[in-house]
Amino acid sequence: MNILITGGAGLIGMAARQTLAAAGHAVTAIDITDFGRGDKELHIVGLDDRDALDMLIRGKSIDAIVHCGAISGPMMAQGQPLKIVSVNIDATALLLDLARVHAMKRFVFCSSISVYGNAGSVAINEETQLHPTSVYGASKVACEQLVEGFAAEYGLDGVSLRIGRVYGPYRRANCILNDIIRDASAGRKTTIPCDPDFIYHYVHVDDVAAAIAAVLVAPAFPRRTYNVGAGEPLTMPKIADIAARAIDGTDIVLAPGADDVPDIQTEFDVSRIGKDIGWRPRLPLSAGLKAYRDAILAGRSA
Ligand SMILES: NC(=O)c1ccc[n+]([C@@H]2O[C@H](COP(=O)([O-])OP(=O)(O)OC[C@H]3O[C@@H](n4cnc5c(N)ncnc54)[C@H](O)[C@@H]3O)[C@@H](O)[C@H]2O)c1
Numbered sequence: 001m002n003i004l005i006t007g008g009a010g011l012i013g014m015a016a017r018q019t020l021a022a023a024g025h026a027v028t029a030i031d032i033t034d035f036g037r038g039d040k041e042l043h044i045v046g047l048d049d050r051d052a053l054d055m056l057i058r059g060k061s062i063d064a065i066v067h068c069g070a071i072s073g074p075m076m077a078q079g080q081p082l083k084i085v086s087v088n089i090d091a092t093a094l095l096l097d098l099a100r101v102h103a104m105k106r107f108v109f110c111s112s113i114s115v116y117g118n119a120g121s122v123a124i125n126e127e128t129q130l131h132p133t134s135v136y137g138a139s140k141v142a143c144e145q146l147v148e149g150f151a152a153e154y155g156l157d158g159v160s161l162r163i164g165r166v167y168g169p170y171r172r173a174n175c176i177l178n179d180i181i182r183d184a185s186a187g188r189k190t191t192i193p194c195d196p197d198f199i200y201h202y203v204h205v206d207d208v209a210a211a212i213a214a215v216l217v218a219p220a221f222p223r224r225t226y227n228v229g230a231g232e233p234l235t236m237p238k239i240a241d242i243a244a245r246a247i248d249g250t251d252i253v254l255a256p257g258a259d260d261v262p263d264i265q266t267e268f269d270v271s272r273i274g275k276d277i278g279w280r281p282r283l284p285l286s287a288g289l290k291a292y293r294d295a296i297l298a299g300r301s302a
Pocket of ligand 1: 013165
């Protein structure tokens with residue numbers, strides 16, 4: 001397929017570019033910046049630039065869009081809710097419309113576990129009610145609804161992936177796993193404020209890219225939303241234990257404190273995408289941490 005990836009300089013976009021190109025697709029990537037990497041393959045185009053996007057889509061005969069470009073978390077653009085609305089919702093609507101006009105075969109939207117909000121002890125699956133606790137989470141709900149609406153009214157074959165907390169090369173936002181790896185290689189202690197019972201749903205970016213690749217070529221999917229995660233709910237004491245075994249030099253001190261994303265989400269069921277499409281996570285945290293460390297040591301980081 002000829003695929004347009006938005007957010008192509010970001011964490012998921014970088015991995016998706018590599019995975020989809022390796023699978024034999026022709027990939028065109030856009031972003032507003034290459035973060036100074038001198039990335040010659042990247043097209044610098046804003047998500048609001050309809051004319052430039054249209055020209056690129058025509059020029060490259062694009063037949064599918066993987067939409068990763070966004071204000072990418074509740075910790076980004078804080079205090080600027082309208083920026084989140086315009087970058088996330090308006091841009092998704094524009095890209096969906098371009099996909100409609102150009103009769104594209106598929107549209108993959110990067111949604112988030114944030115759509116579920118503070119689910120507490122309720123086991124989350126794709127039927128769980130959506131109660132976002134941030135404008136970011138609300139923007140993801142709105143975009144998913146647009147994907148549904150374009151599918152129902154115009155037959156555009158779109159799917160939304162509700163992705164857990166992603167780690168891996170080129171993550172720019174705060175990441176405790178990144179801190180652990182960097183501290184271990186510098187011989188430093190890592191102090192992690194946490195509630196020892198808080199559950200994290202980490203997923204390695206290569207697993208996310210593989211899920212994107214799977215939905216792009218699936219003959220059909222019975223649903224338009226799928227959870228994507230490692231299927232490995234972990235507390236911080238357990239994460240510290242796994243890190244100590246996986247990464248030489250790890251020295252973690254857990255201190256009383258709270259995680260920066262307050263949603264309590266105990267169980268996050270990622271089995272439906274496996275049943276419908278055949279994608280399953282391959283990297284448990286121990287293997288993902290080693291891969292992340294190798295990438296950082298090789299200079300593949302933000
Ligand atoms: N990282 C996570 O933990 C996570 C979890 C769930 C969902 N997601 C979603 O996955 C998608 C990709 O996230 P990511 O982690 O790769 O984020 P990222 O911040 O690394 O990448 C997003 C990219 O979008 C680009 N972008 C932002 N505004 C733009 C604009 N106006 N025009 C063009 N490009 C613009 C940024 O420059 C950036 O490179 C996002 O939709 C995010 O909400 C991320």
